[in-house]
Amino acid sequence: MKEVMITINGKICTAPEGSTILEAARINNIEIPTLCYLKEINEIGACRMCVVEVKGARSLVTACVYPISEGMEITTNSQKVFNSRKLSLELILSTHERKCLSCIRSGNCELQKLCKEFNVDDEDYFNGENCEYEFDDSAVHMVRNNNKCILCRRCVAVCSKWQSVGVIGPNNRGFNTHIGSAYEQNLGDVPCISCGQCIVVCPTGAIHEKDQTQEVWDALEDPTKHVIVQTAPSIRVTLGEAFHMPIGSNVEGKMVAALRRIGFDRVFDTNVAADFTIMEEANEFLERVENNGPFPMFTSCSPGWVKYCESYHPELIPNLSTCKSPQQMFGALAKTWYAEKEGIDPKDIFVVGIMPCTAKKFEVTREDEAAAGYSDCDVALTTRELARMIDKAGVRFVELEDESFDNPLGEATGAGYIFGATGGVMEAALRTAAETLAGHSLEQVEFTEVRGMSGIKEATYEMSGATVNVAVASGISNAKKLIEKIQAGEAFYHFVEIMGCPGGCINGGGQPVQPASVRNFVDLKTKRAAALYAEDKDKGLRKSNENPIVQKIYQEFLDKPGSLKAHHILHTSYRDRSEIEIS
Missing domain, CATH: 3.30.70.20 (Alpha-Beta Plaits)
Known part of the structure; x- marks a missing residue:
């Protein structure tokens, strides 16, 4: 790409042709403040915080939308620029509720x-x-x-x-x-x-x-409650950001240690339930292959996507996998198998999910999510809520020594880890489905075609003589495009993974908030996902069907994937929400 020569604050700089002043400044290590700007999403120049001087221009210009040109002379730090930015802030504050000390974003606003x-x-x-x-x-x-x-x-x-x-x-x-x-x-x-x-x-x-941390504190104080916490795959690679650690840091050990210090009776890993999800989902997919559909089968792990399907495409409900999400499967197993094993009344078990997703708060209220007669999961907290609990408890997170999850629901395969990134559920399912179809162990477990942060990915695989067409979409706008393509007859897939958030759970709506100055110029999704794939690669067991605790629970409790008991505990149902309702 052609480089354009410009001058910023008296220094000669270069930047790719087509860059805005904001982008060119960033490339040359100069920060220009913004409030409204989101790269490729919200480029409207409305807040006026990014104004700069351009020689020859009749007035200050907004750097986020103003393109550079050869020889342009730009000043980002003049008194005129400072005064304008300050005036904009004063005008914004004139209509802003200034209760900063009690604001949930104080210190990160x-x-x-x-x-x-x-x-x-x-x-x-x-x-x-x-x-x-x-x-x-x-x-x-x-x-x-x-x-x-x-x-x-x-x-x-x-x-x-x-x-x-x-x-x-x-x-x-x-x-x-x-x-x-x-x-x-x-x-x-x-x-x-x-x-x-x-x-x-x-x-x-x-x-x-909607902060629910007090509900958890109350449960922890209740001597009649056995309080279990489960952590979703992506939390371990994002929680560190809330404590100013580098993006993509894997803090699994510190996270477990912090949860114990908060006071949970057991600290378990949702990744184990992700392995169960794959066992049930792969079995369901193979049943559809035998029965010629209905196709495509859509994954059901993302509650935002499921709610979108019910609300905007109820005609696709028969195509949704009936598998509960890993959060709900975990809660169901905790209040059935675990309760039986430990001799605890299910009504006395309080299950807390630490999730990357605000839609999980809706999910715990769904119908047909109470395998033991009580809600599978009692409270879903976001990564941000957990960080606030850690701070409130006085835990010095960064200084903690690593600790391991509790048994028996603390050891997962690599397949469970990659659930947190777009394409991960698909790859995990393909690993087990391919091995089941082959009838013997497979050494090749990586399906790299479904990896990466592209909004839509497609692949075709030959599995024991069968051709399987798959697709992956993340972000509902991409899901909508894929659905339109399917319904127009332009593509046929057997299996489709959809994650409601762009990039998957690593970029969920409950993850640590990063300012636009980071979000616009750092690939958060790729950095976070890389840590999950690294963990998967280092695991000795990388296929869900290899997990010993999964095998044990099927043998002594569930019988086999797809059994009547497994369906009762691990599967759910959906309903048409296309008529607007009070949620």
Whole structure:
């Protein structure tokens, strides 16, 4: 690509042709602040925080949308630029609820950080009329406080462009503009899929997950409760970010140690349930192969995707795998097999899931998710909520020595680990399905064609004389494209994996919030996924069917994959949600 020569703050620099001033500055190690900008998603120049001087321009220009040209002279740090940015901050604060000390984003708020840098304090710079909004806590998974909203529109952009759901947008005009749903409906009354992608891109505390940590603290204090915690595959490679560790750090050992210090009775690994998911899902897929469909079979691990399917494509419900997600399978096994083994009444077992996903909060409320007569999983906490619990407990996370999961539900195969990345469920299922079809152990266990961060991936495999067409999509906008392609007859697949969030669980709506300055220029998804694949590669056992505890539980309790008992405990059902309902 052709390089363009420009001058930034008196220094001659180069950047690829077609770059914006913001991108060119970053390439040359110069930071320009932003509030509304999200690369390729929300490039609207609305917040005016990225203004710079360009020689010859009649006024300041917004760096996030202004392209560079040969010989351009740019100044990013003049007093004129500083004054303009400060004025923009003062105007934003004039309508912002400034309860920073009690805000869930205090210390990790992009607006707060900029106010500190530009010496903007709590003084009322522009007194006058102000709009006041009621909290919207009608949804199961999140809370919206428009009094903290700065109208950056990032949430609107990701809901529409990444997720193709579009249940929020700007209502009214001028001073009365605010983000809401059509006809001012509450979030609980619209077909939101609970993915939480709006939360991870919000620069302030205007939207956040519905905090359930107190419910967990209460359970831990209850002497009648046996409190179990399970951690999803991706949590171990993202939790460290909440404690300023490098992106992609695998903190499994420290995470286990922290959970024990918080006070959980048992610390188990959701990866074990991921192995069970593969056993049931692979068996279900092979049954469909024998019965000629219905095809494609869609995975059911992602509750955001499942809710989208029920709400927007109920005609595809027969194509959904009936397998519960690993979180729910784990809870079901904990309150049946584990309860029986330990002699504990299921009503006294309290299961907490540490999940990358706000849709998991919705999932625990679903019907047909109570194998023992009680909710399979009692509470789903996000990675962020766990980090807050660790801080509250006074645990010095970074200094902890590594510890191992408890037995018997603490040892998983490599297949369980890769569930956290897009394509991982597909690859894990293919490993077991291919071996089952072959009738003997297979040495080749890597299906690299379904790996990577592309929104849609396709592959064809020959398995013991059978041709199997598969596809993988992450992010609902990509899922929508794939569905349209299937329904138009343009493609035929036997098996399709869909993850509701772009990149899969590693980029879930419950993961640590990274500021736009990182999100726009660092490949979070690839760094996080690499740690999971590295763990898989180092595992001695890499196929779910090889897991000794999985084999043991089938032998002594479930009989075999797909048995009547396995169906009762590990499978679920779905319903048409296309009529808008209060969630």
